[in-house]
Amino acid sequence: MARKDAKRVVVTLRSTEGTGSTYTTTKNRANQRERLELRKYDPKLRRVALFREAR
DSSP states (O other), X not given: OOOTTOSEEXXXXXXXTSSOOEEEEEEETTTOOSOOEEEEEETTTXXXXXXXXXX
């Protein structure tokens, strides 16, 4: 079982292009306080797009 005060949390990355594509990843809450932004492949657009952390 995971500890209640775990430092790494699971976050969902959603495409900013509006296609509805998502990725899931983990981030260290202690080191990254701001929203995570990554350029990842969007299969619906068939190109790389910006994915932003969804809350």
